[in-house]
Amino acid sequence: MRCPDCNRFVSVEQGDPTEGLVLQVSDEAVTGEVRLTLLCAECNTEMAEANVEVDMAFDLEHVDECGPDELTGVQPVVALSDENATASDRYEGKGRGTRHFYGAEIEATITCQTCDAKTVVESHVEEQASSFEPVY
Numbered sequence: 001m002r003c004p005d006c007n008r009f010v011s012v013e014q015g016d017p018t019e020g021l022v023l024q025v026s027d028e029a030v031t032g033e034v035r036l037t038l039l040c041a042e043c044n045t046e047m048a049e050a051n052v053e054v055d056m057a058f059d060l061e062h063v064d065e066c067g068p069d070e071l072t073g074v075q076p077v078v079a080l081s082d083e084n085a086t087a088s089d090r091y092e093g094k095g096r097g098t099r100h101f102y103g104a105e106i107e108a109t110i111t112c113q114t115c116d117a118k119t120v121v122e123s124h125v126e127e128q129a130s131s132f133e134p135v136y
Helices: none
Strands: 012-014 021-025 029-040 046-057 078-092 099-112 118-128
Touching (some): 021 078, 021 099, 046 099
Antiparallel strands (some): 012 029, 029 046, 078 099, 099 118
């Protein structure tokens, strides 16, 4: 790829996926999006990006007394207490048909606000390098 700032052909590095990680939690799933970026290896200018959907189901084991309120029927509130994303890449195939995939290992901790029960969910998302859109 040609870097607009360096004005020469350069190799690329994957950016930090944590910066583009947006997650929302519901009663049974964590959904959201992670933005994968490719940076110029010389000057760290963003050169390409891909937005990938994230969907992770979870099963939270609540403490015995924790459950829907008997009077109102309101469910316990679950919240996202921690989220992390780590860059990953892999190659598939050999020779001229080799495909390069960039991705992210995503980990989220879900906590019940009523009984402090916790669970950790993990997911791996990836996108083929040829599917990235140029930023400039």
